[in-house]
Structures are given as structure tokens and as C-alpha cells.
Amino acid sequence: MLRRLAGLRTDRTEARAFAEATGVYADPLLAAGYRALDDEFKDSPFDLEGAVTAVALKIEDEDEARWIVSCLDTLQVLDSDNTQLRLEPVLHQCVVLSL
Structure with a gap:
């Protein structure tokens, strides 16, 4: 399993498959929200409000931005440390590699 995870960070095809399996690309709005973040x-x-603002600026709809950030959080693509959020690092590396 550890070798497979290590391979995710170096193999563009594996990285893309992993990113797609997380659900980030399941909906165009989720993908746009992730890209905005x-x-x-x-x-x-x-923070949460910063995330909503960044997404709202991209899609021009604050209510939809809240939904997108909530969905991304539910998909666990955001790491949480009390009040601070961060894009989950392994997924983020895979998304960047697969672009």
C-alpha cells in the first residue's frame, strides 16, 4: 500500500485516477471550487469564510460556493486543524501532477 501511495506522487496516470476517485471531478462545480481554492x-x-469567498469569486454565487465548500469538506479533500483548513496534501500533489 505504501508503494502505491508513493507511486501516486510520481505517476501522472495514477495521480489522475486517485484524484478522480476522490470525487473532486465528479461535478464541474466541485472541480471549479477545488481549482479556486x-x-x-x-x-x-x-479559514472557512476565506474558502467560501475564494470559490464565490470564481463562480459568482455565494450560496453555491458554501455548498461547494461543504461538499469538498465532506469528500475529505480539506484537512482541518481547529479553525484552519488546508487542501489535503496527497490529493493536492496528485491534482497538480495530473494537470
């Missing part, structure tokens, strides 16, 4: 924060921490 990546564009705005990369590896930096952010």
Missing part, C-alpha cells in the same frame, strides 16, 4: 491558497492554510 488551489489558485487562491496552494499549500497555505485558510
